[in-house]
Amino acid sequence: xTEEIIxxxxxxxxxxxxxxxxxxxxxxxxxxxxxxxxxxxxMRGGTANVSVIISDERISSPILHEFDTAIIxxxxxxxxxxxxxxxxxxxxxxxxGIVHPPTRKDINIYKVEGARLAAEMGNPKxxxxxxxxxxxxxKPIFPMEKVEKGLEKSLPERHHKLIPLNLEAIGVGQKNMExxxxx
Amino acid sequence: MxxxxxxxxxxxxxxxxxxxxxxxxxxxxxxxxxxxxxxxxNRRPWDETGMVVLQAESExxxxxxxxxxxxxxxKVMTSSSSPGISLMAEGIxxxxxxxxxxxxVNVQRGGPGLGTIQPSQADYFQATxxxxxGDYRLIxxxxxxxxxxxxxxxxxxELAFKYRNPVMILxxxxxxxxxxxxxxxxxxxxxxxxxxxxxxxxxxxxGKSPDREQxxxxxxxxxxxxxxxxxIRFQAKYQKIQENEVRFEAIDCxxxxxxxxxxxxxxxxxxxxxxxxxxxxxxxxxLRPITLFPFPTEEIKKMAGHVKGFLSVEMNAGQMxxxxxxxxxGKVPVEYYGRMGGIIPSPDEVExxxxxxxxxx
Numbered sequence: 322x323t324e325e326i327i328x329x330x331x332x333x334x335x336x337x338x339x340x341x342x343x344x345x346x347x348x349x350x351x352x353x354x355x356x357x358x359x360x361x362x363x364m365r366g367g368t369a370n371v372s373v374i375i376s377d378e379r380i381s382s383p384i385l386h387e388f389d390t391a392i393i394x395x396x397x398x399x400x401x402x403x404x405x406x407x408x409x410x411x412x413x414x415x416x417x418g419i420v421h422p423p424t425r426k427d428i429n430i431y432k433v434e435g436a437r438l439a440a441e442m443g444n445p446k447x448x449x450x451x452x453x454x455x456x457x458x459x460k461p462i463f464p465m466e467k468v469e470k471g472l473e474k475s476l477p478e479r480h481h482k483l484i485p486l487n488l489e490a491i492g493v494g495q496k497n498m499e500x501x502x503x504x
Numbered sequence: 505m506x507x508x509x510x511x512x513x514x515x516x517x518x519x520x521x522x523x524x525x526x527x528x529x530x531x532x533x534x535x536x537x538x539x540x541x542x543x544x545x546n547r548r549p550w551d552e553t554g555m556v557v558l559q560a561e562s563e564x565x566x567x568x569x570x571x572x573x574x575x576x577x578x579k580v581m582t583s584s585s586s587p588g589i590s591l592m593a594e595g596i597x598x599x600x601x602x603x604x605x606x607x608x609v610n611v612q613r614g615g616p617g618l619g620t621i622q623p624s625q626a627d628y629f630q631a632t633x634x635x636x637x638g639d640y641r642l643i644x645x646x647x648x649x650x651x652x653x654x655x656x657x658x659x660x661x662e663l664a665f666k667y668r669n670p671v672m673i674l675x676x677x678x679x680x681x682x683x684x685x686x687x688x689x690x691x692x693x694x695x696x697x698x699x700x701x702x703x704x705x706x707x708x709x710x711g712k713s714p715d716r717e718q719x720x721x722x723x724x725x726x727x728x729x730x731x732x733x734x735x736i737r738f739q740a741k742y743q744k745i746q747e748n749e750v751r752f753e754a755i756d757c758x759x760x761x762x763x764x765x766x767x768x769x770x771x772x773x774x775x776x777x778x779x780x781x782x783x784x785x786x787x788x789x790x791l792r793p794i795t796l797f798p799f800p801t802e803e804i805k806k807m808a809g810h811v812k813g814f815l816s817v818e819m820n821a822g823q824m825x826x827x828x829x830x831x832x833x834g835k836v837p838v839e840y841y842g843r844m845g846g847i848i849p850s851p852d853e854v855e856x857x858x859x860x861x862x863x864x865x
Contacts, residue, residue: 341683345510348685354510356683360536360621381775383682386850474510 322377329370330394335449340371346463346471347375355383430501447490454494506687513653513679514539520657522549525694527578528556530569535621536677537611540583563588567595574604575721577700577708579661583609597636601723605664609673611680614846622846623677628823631674632797641742643671644796646767650684678769751794760789766817767793776851804831813862818842
């Protein structure tokens with residue numbers, strides 16, 4: 322199994338940490354992983370993205386130009402990465418702020434109202450875990466206990482008290498994933 | 505098995521330094537390597553192992569602090585990125601001239617000048633052919649994974665002390681910023697004063713004992729005959745390094761008609777390229793130099809006897825290709841493909857270049 326993912330959105334949406342939690346979950350089930358971020362000026366308020374590879378085999382190139390899955394959290398990222406999803410691949414997006422939704426017919430498209438659901442949970446910071454939950458519903462590549470371990474490893478110990486809230490958010494995302502179009 | 509973690513290449517350099525018993529780090533922040541010092545400052549190794557971590561006022565100050573501390577037989581290091589390494593060039597030449605062991609990490613970004621903060625390999629010439637003035641060489645290691653960022657720190661100090669020579673880890677922004685799974689080494693204690701004396705008493709400025717001459721740390725020798733003798737000694741040392749320290753990885757080279765030569769991030773991209781090429785029925789291998797000085801000249805020379813051509817793939821305008829051509833010495837075609845300005849080539853475009861430049865032609 323090799324899963325090549327791009328997660329893209331605004332800086333501050335938790336894009337990089339979602340990628341890190343996915344990557345650590347892979348480490349927890351003895352898989353090879355790479356996590357490669359955009360870095361530099363983009364991180365300061367502009368767009369942020371990270372590519373994550375999770376594989377049973379040694380990973381060759383950590384730098385990708387097409388993806389099995391794109392997790393898209395703003396319009397700029399949708400415009401940039403929709404065309405880089407492999408035919409038959411997955412595009413998951415949050416429709417909040419999207420004026421031109423995805424149009425491709427040869428990929429599987431899903432959405433999750435991450436921003437709205439996070440507001441309903443009363444904590445906007447749960448946004449990225451809601452989206453990750455929706456992703457794990459589409460592609461259940463890890464059992465939940467590995468994800469919990471991934472969270473434990475990714476979060477500094479002083480934030481471990483937030484793990485139950487994060488798991489709850491993942492559950493909300495899993496329940497609220499909507500299928501838009503399948504191949 | 506050591507402890508498994510998911511870490512950035514830059515963070516691993518810091519962690520590996522603490523764990524291998526490094527005595528001091530002197531540096532100045534620059535993207536894309538600032539996490540090296542950030543990690544050290546967060547880890548507070550001065551509380552744990554006694555390692556000194558100091559943010560100097562500039563790169564020039566950092567490298568001269570390395571010079572001073574290395575002169576006392578301590579395991580010391582600095583890190584920077586391309587423009588910062590240029591500022592250190594004078595100090596690096598002095599370190600080589602005074603034959604001082606130390607580690608310099610260059611997490612390369614695109615140049616020239618301030619250039620870009622994105623990954624590049626455009627400092628190959630600077631690292632392997634000089635950078636500073638005078639006939640000197642650094643031992644240059646090129647990691648291609650976060651695990652190698654870890655492993656090469658301890659290895660660098662081992663080589664630096666074995667040959668009394670500065671060692672450079674030539675990495676880039678991609679490997680510095682990327683997180684991968686890494687198995688951390690176990691802790692080694694820092695050398696005690698007695699151990700430093702045992703290891704380096706013949707040259708280090710650690711206090712003269714009555715039974716030996718005083719040790720003087722300098723690169724200055726105004727007497728030309730003596731300076732030439734120093735030069736001859738340095739060259740003999742570099743020769744010995746070339747004979748004993750060449751390291752490389754050969755992937756799928758045994759039956760290969762064509763061989764890609766690439767190091768660091770570019771080599772990771774090319775691992776995928778050779779898979780793509782083989783899927784199309786082309787027998788392509790990858791030779792990844794791990795040491796850039798000493799360069800795997802002999803291995804390439806041997807391969808030139810039975811392959812049809814080489815492609816040197818680099819994130820620069822074509823620098824290592826000159827060393828490949830020297831090794832091949834005209835026996836078969838040697839082509840170059842690369843990208844500049846902080847762009848990492850895709851495995852597909854390298855495969856296309858391979859077909860256009862070598863296989864098709």
